[in-house]
Amino acid sequence: MNRAEINHYEMMKSVEKFFTENAALIANQPKLVEAHTKLRTMCDEIYTINTQQNVTTKGITAQKTENRIELVSVVIKVNDALKAHAAATSDVKLKAEANISASEINRLRDNDLAIRSQAIYTLAKPLATELAKWGVTESEIDALEINKVTVMQKTPAIRNVRAVTVQATANLKDKLSATSVHLKETIDPMMLPFKTINPTLYGEYRIARAIIHRTATQIQSPEQSKPVQ
Numbered sequence: 660m661n662r663a664e665i666n667h668y669e670m671m672k673s674v675e676k677f678f679t680e681n682a683a684l685i686a687n688q689p690k691l692v693e694a695h696t697k698l699r700t701m702c703d704e705i706y707t708i709n710t711q712q713n714v715t716t717k718g719i720t721a722q723k724t725e726n727r728i729e730l731v732s733v734v735i736k737v738n739d740a741l742k743a744h745a746a747a748t749s750d751v752k753l754k755a756e757a758n759i760s761a762s763e764i765n766r767l768r769d770n771d772l773a774i775r776s777q778a779i780y781t782l783a784k785p786l787a788t789e790l791a792k793w794g795v796t797e798s799e800i801d802a803l804e805i806n807k808v809t810v811m812q813k814t815p816a817i818r819n820v821r822a823v824t825v826q827a828t829a830n831l832k833d834k835l836s837a838t839s840v841h842l843k844e845t846i847d848p849m850m851l852p853f854k855t856i857n858p859t860l861y862g863e864y865r866i867a868r869a870i871i872h873r874t875a876t877q878i879q880s881p882e883q884s885k886p887v888q
Contacts, residue, residue: 660709662873664835668705670870671838674846675699677867684860691849698846701838708834711827727769730806733799734776735761737783740793744786756782776803842868 660668678685678695685691738757745754759775767775780803783790787797847868853861 660831664831666870666872667835667839668702668709669873670868671698671702671705671842673867674842674864675702677864681860681863684857688849691846694841694846694849698838698841701834701841705831705834705838708827708831711824711830726806727772730772730776730803731765733802733806734764734772734779737790737795737800737803738764738779740790740795741779741782741786743793744789753782776806780804 675695675698678698682692682695685695738759739761741753741757744750745757756778764772764775780800783795783800783803787795787800790800791797850861850864853864
C-alpha cells in the first residue's frame with residue numbers, strides 16, 4: 660500500500676472497530692449489523708491482498724545472483740582448461756570452440772550463459788580425465804549442468820512473483836474502492852438517524868470515519884484529520 664491507501668485502510672479498520680465495540684447499540688438494526696459484517700470481511704480481504712502485494716523477489720534474486728556467480732566461475736575455469744588442453748594437443752577445432760574470454764562470459768545474459776555452459780559441458784565431459792591434469796574435477800564439469808538449470812529456474816520464479824504483486828496491487832485498489840463505496844452508500848446513510856437517536860454514538864462514528872492524513876515521517880493531530888463527506 661502507498662501512504663494514502665494506508666490512511667484509508669486505517670480509517671476503515673477504525674470504523675469496523677467502532678461497530679464491534681458498539682455492537683449492542685446497533686443490534687436492533689439488522690441491516691446495519693449486516694453492513695458491519697460485510698465491512699469486516701472487506702477489511703480482512705484488504706489485509707490478505709496487501710500481504711500478497713508485499714511479497715518481494717529479493718530472496719530469489721539474491722539466490723539467483725549467487726548461483727550465477729558460481730556458474731560463471733565454473734564456466735571460466737573449465738573453459739580455460741579446455742583452451743589449455745587444445746593448445747597442448749594442437750586441437751584446432753577445440754581451440755575455436757573454447758574461444759571466449761572470461762570477460763565475455765561475465766557479460767553473457769542468463770539465457771546465453773546457459774547455452775554456453777551447456778556447450779562447454781558437452782565439450783568437457785568426454786575429456787574429464789585429460790582436464791583433470793589442468794585442475795578441473797569431474798564434479799566441476801557436472802556443476803555446469805546443475806548450476807545452469809538452477810539459474811534458469813530462478814528467472815521464471817522472479818517473473819511469477821512480480822506478476823502476483825502486480826495483480827495484487829490492482830486487486831487492492833479495487834477492494835479499497837469497493838469498501839469506500841460500501842461505507843459511503845450503505846453505512847453512512849444508515850448512521851444518519853443516530854444524529855437524533857444517539858448523538859454521542861453518531862459523533863464517535865464520525866471521528867472513526869475521519870481519514871487521518873499521516874505521512875511516512877510525521878503523524879498529524881486528530882484536529883488535522885479530514886472527515887469523509
